[in-house]
Amino acid sequence: MKDTIGGKSIILRVELQTEAVHFGQLITVITENGGDVIAIDVIQTGPNWTVRDITVTASEQIQLEAVTGAIKLLQGVKLVHVSDRTFLLHLGGKIEMKPKVPIQNRDDLSRVYTPDVARVCMAIHEKQENAYKLTIKRNTVAVVSDGSAVLGLGNIGPYAAMPVMEGKAMLFKQLADVDAFPICLDTQNTEEIITTIKNLAPAFGGINLEDISSPRCFEIEERLREELDIPVFHDDQHGTAVVLYAGLINALKVVGKSIHEAKVVVCGIGAAGIACSNILLAAGVKELIGVDREGALVSSTSYNNPMWNWYAERTNPNRLTGSLHEIIEGADVFIGLSSGGVLKRGDVERMAPRPIVFVMANPTPEIHPDEIEDIAGVIATGRSDFPNQINNVLCFPGIFRAALDCQATTINEEMKLAASAAIASVVAPQELNKLYIIPSVFNQEVVRRIRTGVIEAAIRTGVARRMPREFRSGGSI
Numbered sequence: 001m002k003d004t005i006g007g008k009s010i011i012l013r014v015e016l017q018t019e020a021v022h023f024g025q026l027i028t029v030i031t032e033n034g035g036d037v038i039a040i041d042v043i044q045t046g047p048n049w050t051v052r053d054i055t056v057t058a059s060e061q062i063q064l065e066a067v068t069g070a071i072k073l074l075q076g077v078k079l080v081h082v083s084d085r086t087f088l089l090h091l092g093g094k095i096e097m098k099p100k101v102p103i104q105n106r107d108d109l110s111r112v113y114t115p116d117v118a119r120v121c122m123a124i125h126e127k128q129e130n131a132y133k134l135t136i137k138r139n140t141v142a143v144v145s146d147g148s149a150v151l152g153l154g155n156i157g158p159y160a161a162m163p164v165m166e167g168k169a170m171l172f173k174q175l176a177d178v179d180a181f182p183i184c185l186d187t188q189n190t191e192e193i194i195t196t197i198k199n200l201a202p203a204f205g206g207i208n209l210e211d212i213s214s215p216r217c218f219e220i221e222e223r224l225r226e227e228l229d230i231p232v233f234h235d236d237q238h239g240t241a242v243v244l245y246a247g248l249i250n251a252l253k254v255v256g257k258s259i260h261e262a263k264v265v266v267c268g269i270g271a272a273g274i275a276c277s278n279i280l281l282a283a284g285v286k287e288l289i290g291v292d293r294e295g296a297l298v299s300s301t302s303y304n305n306p307m308w309n310w311y312a313e314r315t316n317p318n319r320l321t322g323s324l325h326e327i328i329e330g331a332d333v334f335i336g337l338s339s340g341g342v343l344k345r346g347d348v349e350r351m352a353p354r355p356i357v358f359v360m361a362n363p364t365p366e367i368h369p370d371e372i373e374d375i376a377g378v379i380a381t382g383r384s385d386f387p388n389q390i391n392n393v394l395c396f397p398g399i400f401r402a403a404l405d406c407q408a409t410t411i412n413e414e415m416k417l418a419a420s421a422a423i424a425s426v427v428a429p430q431e432l433n434k435l436y437i438i439p440s441v442f443n444q445e446v447v448r449r450i451r452t453g454v455i456e457a458a459i460r461t462g463v464a465r466r467m468p469r470e471f472r473s474g475g476s477i
């Protein structure tokens with residue numbers, strides 16, 4: 001699949017006959033064909049030959065193909081091989097498990113394993129809560145997918161979903177020191193998914209559901225929330241909604257509009273679109289219209305999807321009908337959670353002045369930001385290679401850090417709103433502008449502030465089973 005935006009990067013291993021060709025000629029051929037040379041490494045040299053690795057990036061895959069084609073035509077140059085840097089990074093997977101203590105002798109062995117481990121087992125058998133003290137449970141989250149709605153790629157199955165889940169596990173660890181396991185299930189049957197996750201739960205302090213398509217994701221999450229005593233959080237719904245709301249709070253300030261008066265169009269009424277709409281309704285949006293493939297959702301129509309009937313009852317107060325291109329007329333905010341290329345420049349031209357355009361489909365947004373840069377008030381995407389990344393990665397590490405630290409039984413609405421406010425607050429008023437409405441994933445304040453705000457909300461709403469030390473002003477739970 002050809003991605004139309006974002007940098008592409010390859011490493012070219014070339015052997016040059018130094019008498020037949022100058023290195024400068026090779027570089028000229030690369031740049032003339034649209035490649036940027038970002039690194040050169042000498043691998044081996046001989047009396048009249050040299051082998052080098054040249055790292056080349058280009059904005060389009062097609063340019064990289066042109067570069068390799070042109071190199072093959074150069075006299076005195078042999079293209080030994082081409083490696084895709086992204087694939088290299090994924091070789092053998094991206095994470096590993098590491099013991100916390102070494103096992104160096106028999107004594108260690110008998111304590112981490114048989115026979116002494118039995119005493120620890122019995123301590124948990126006598127008091128199940130001890131699992132939080134004596135196992136990985138207190139710091140471990142399962143990232144579970146069935147591969148049915150992976151990014152905007154659709155139902156690509158559990159094997160193909162793994163790289164995303166491994167990536168989420170890496171982010172959990174790096175950003176919030178949460179240990180996370182990627183688990184991709186080879187079933188898309190609602191009951192089987194629920195039963196499997198329930199059976200897996202003893203090892204985990206939380207369940208992060210990921211990339212499970214709607215409407216099954218709603219029932220799976222709801223049932224697991226009822227039946228488990230650890231937080232179950234469908235990231236595509238709630239993580240996205242938390243970050244979207246944080247971004248919108250700040251974007252509205254940039255364009256000087258009020259959330260109560262804004263006309264908001266959400267495109268893609270799936271897992272993420274429904275959750276984002278819910279948070280917007282709770283935040284006071286009055287004119288909210290949902291659009292999916294068949295056009296605007298309206299209460300006068302009956303849908304096969306029960307969530308859509310529920311949705312249409314609560315939104316579209318003026319009962320607008322028609323396609324996205326019609327509905328978008330005069331809108332102040334567009335929120336895309338559908339698939340790449342759905343929005344056209346003409347649509348944005350017909351929005352209200354200084355429109356807010358959040359095109360959050362991954363990996364290809366609903367419109368390329370460059371196409372509307374001159375007419376939009378604020379633009380955000382889900383990707384890391386544009387300004388204003390509205391992506392659930394800003395939420396899930398911090399919200400689970402908080403939930404694990406206070407051993408929350410659930411992640412409730414108050415905790416989610418606290419997370420949104422925490423994220424929005426990281427951008428100081430004097431820093432706020434159209435290219436900076438949302439903090440970077442690498443801003444360490446993000447997880448820290450989410451953790452504080454979310455633990456406070458958990459304690460306030462009575463779902464914390466443990467009071468972290470810094471929150472113990474009087475008494476403990």
Ligand SMILES: NC(=O)c1ccc[n+]([C@@H]2O[C@H](COP(=O)([O-])OP(=O)(O)OC[C@H]3O[C@@H](n4cnc5c(N)ncnc54)[C@H](O)[C@@H]3O)[C@@H](O)[C@H]2O)c1
Pocket residue numbers: 149150151152153211212213214235236237240267268269270271272273291292293294336337338339342360361362363381382383390391392393
């Ligand atoms: N930026 C983020 O943090 C973030 C988070 C979650 C999801 N997403 C993106 O949002 C999209 C949806 O994810 P999801 O988990 O809600 O999936 P989903 O399958 O639950 O829902 C997708 C919805 O979009 C609709 N849709 C697809 N193409 C459309 C089109 N051309 N016009 C109108 N509607 C269309 C589908 O009918 C479906 O209702 C994906 O691209 C995903 O990558 C982004």
Ligand SMILES: O=C(O)C[C@H](O)C(=O)O
Pocket residue numbers: 150151152164211235236361362382391392393
């Ligand atoms: O994985 C991401 O980048 C965000 C989100 O979970 C998505 O499904 O697109």
Ligand SMILES: [Mg+2]
Pocket residue numbers: 151210211235236
């Ligand atoms: Mg996802």
